[in-house]
Amino acid sequence: MKKAINLLMLLLLYVVAASAQKYDVKCLRGDSVAVYDVVETIRSEDTYYSKGEKLVFYLHDGDQVEGVDKFYYKGVIDTGGSIGYAVIQKDGKKYCTLSENLVFSKDNPEGVEDKVLTKSDELAHTIQGRIFNSIIPYIIIALLFLGVMVLNILATRSKKIRSIAVMAIPACIMVGTLLEIWAYSVLGTNCFWWCDKNRYGFFGSLLRIIPFGLIVFYQVMSIKFYEPVILGEAFDSDVQDGISVKPALISMLAALPVVIVSALIFEFLGLSGWVESLLILVSLLLALGIGVFLSLKRNIELMKSKKLGILLTLFTIVYILGCIVAVWGLIVVIFKLIIQILIVGVIIGFVLYAMPEPKGGGGGNVTYRTVYYDEDNKAHDSAYACDKANEEIAKREAGKHN
Numbered sequence: 259m260k261k262a263i264n265l266l267m268l269l270l271l272y273v274v275a276a277s278a279q280k281y282d283v284k285c286l287r288g289d290s291v292a293v294y295d296v297v298e299t300i301r302s303e304d305t306y307y308s309k310g311e312k313l314v315f316y317l318h319d320g321d322q323v324e325g326v327d328k329f330y331y332k333g334v335i336d337t338g339g340s341i342g343y344a345v346i347q348k349d350g351k352k353y354c355t356l357s358e359n360l361v362f363s364k365d366n367p368e369g370v371e372d373k374v375l376t377k378s379d380e381l382a383h384t385i386q387g388r389i390f391n392s393i394i395p396y397i398i399i400a401l402l403f404l405g406v407m408v409l410n411i412l413a414t415r416s417k418k419i420r421s422i423a424v425m426a427i428p429a430c431i432m433v434g435t436l437l438e439i440w441a442y443s444v445l446g447t448n449c450f451w452w453c454d455k456n457r458y459g460f461f462g463s464l465l466r467i468i469p470f471g472l473i474v475f476y477q478v479m480s481i482k483f484y485e486p487v488i489l490g491e492a493f494d495s496d497v498q499d500g501i502s503v504k505p506a507l508i509s510m511l512a513a514l515p516v517v518i519v520s521a522l523i524f525e526f527l528g529l530s531g532w533v534e535s536l537l538i539l540v541s542l543l544l545a546l547g548i549g550v551f552l553s554l555k556r557n558i559e560l561m562k563s564k565k566l567g568i569l570l571t572l573f574t575i576v577y578i579l580g581c582i583v584a585v586w587g588l589i590v591v592i593f594k595l596i597i598q599i600l601i602v603g604v605i606i607g608f609v610l611y612a613m614p615e616p617k618g619g620g621g622g623n624v625t626y627r628t629v630y631y632d633e634d635n636k637a638h639d640s641a642y643a644c645d646k647a648n649e650e651i652a653k654r655e656a657g658k659h660n
Contacts (some may be wrong), residue, residue: 276508279370280363281344283321286382286391290316294352296345307345309354319353322365323348325374328357341457344374358382358391358397378448390441402434403473407478413487428573431480435580442583453591461594470591474584480575488570489560501570504555507578509549516545550575 285291295310307329317323327345344357357379362372381387389395406427415425441449453470455463485500520541524534553574558567630644631637633651638644 279325279373280365281323281346281360281374282323282324282363283317283319283359284361285319285359285382285538286388287393290318291359293317293346293353293355294354298352301626307354309343314353317359322363323355325360325372326352328374328376329354341454342376342379360573361641369617378445381444386440386444389488390445391451393452395437395441397438398436400469400473403476403480404558406430406434406483407476410480410483410487420487425568427480427484429486431477431580432573432576434477435576435583438580438583438587442587447587447590450587450591453595455595460595463591467591467595471588474588478581481574498633499560500558501560501574502553503578505549505552505556506571506574509546510575510578510582512549513542513545517542542650 283291292313293315295312295314297308297310299306299308305327307327309329323346325344326347329343329345330341342357343354345352345354345359347353357375360375360379361383362375382391409419409423409427409430413420413427445451451457453463453466457463458466481501481503489500517538520538521534524537550571554567554571557570557574558564561567561570630639630641632644632647634647636647638647
């Protein structure tokens with residue numbers, strides 16, 4: 259009897275562990291999160307969910323819900339930035355809400371496994387995740403590049419400000435760049451959440467992308483604007499070589515393809531283990547080293563100082579990394595915003611182009627002709643033929659009467 263009771267208790271614990279999953283609401287932005295109705299579809303005994311259009315109610319910080327499942331909202335086409343939704347249950351009815359606003363509750367019994375949240379959702383609630391899911395670091399980045407712009411303008415008008423700007427401009431660019439790299443390393447492309455059309459709609463996202471694009475443009479051009487500041491008023495960009503960026507940029511962009519090709523070659527040659535790893539590392543260092551060395555050599559010649567040339571090249575490397583992250587982010591958000599509209603437009607255009615031309619009296623490129631009927635109601639292609647037929651009919655009728 260005792261064994262049966264213990265078995266029953268274990269069975270109950272298993273059922274609880276398999277079904278009851280509690281989640282606490284912890285909003286990333288603001289103090290509430292929208293809850294939508296959910297569309298449930300069953301195909302081949304598998305259940306699929308999709309987000310409904312109706313906003314049903316709001317959840318607030320500290321609320322607790324029961325998690326059922328998870329799905330991704332992709333829209334017309336998956337642009338690589340799908341948003342995760344948690345299927346929750348309240349009063350026996352299912353709804354959905356953004357999974358990033360939920361954390362696995364400590365009230366869950368021991369043994370209950372989380373089947374709703376991903377590592378990305380969990381990361382969002384770490385200290386780093388909370389920082390870059392707030393708007394504050396992005397405002398700081400924007401202000402830093404705005405400060406660079408102001409310093410560049412003032413440095414051309416005042417020698418005193420120029421002496422400050424020589425150090426302040428690269429410092430601002432490096433801090434802004436490091437923040438961008440840090441944000442991307444923590445959240446990936448999700449660090450551009452503030453431009454996501456799935457959260458803010460087409461026009462809301464567009465209003466954010468425009469200033470983002472302007473800042474990215476200035477960030478890319480900032481090193482050119484910095485050249486007259488660091489090299490002085492005598493610098494002539496049409497005659498003299500400025501800060502060397504291109505060799506290092508080419509090497510950094512080529513590094514990944516070189517590593518991939520090297521790995522394939524070494525695999526084909528049958529190399530493996532530490533030998534393959536060492537050769538791949540050497541390939542990577544060579545790919546990076548050639549361009550960086552060329553930039554370093556030219557920057558030392560430009561600054562006429564080994565120390566200043568090294569510092570300028572290090573600054574250039576950080577600047578390049580920041581530009582890559584910023585430009586890539588801009589491409590991603592624009593792609594997410596426009597690609598669905600372009601795809602729909604292309605499909606509609608293709609359908610209209612591929613539609614067969616209507617035949618008969620339905621319009622389109624249909625050629626009409628005038629038909630003439632004689633007294634016997636026979637059709638003729640011309641008035642002349644019709645008149646001739648009528649003359650013959652008249653003669654025939656006259657012969658009958660005679």
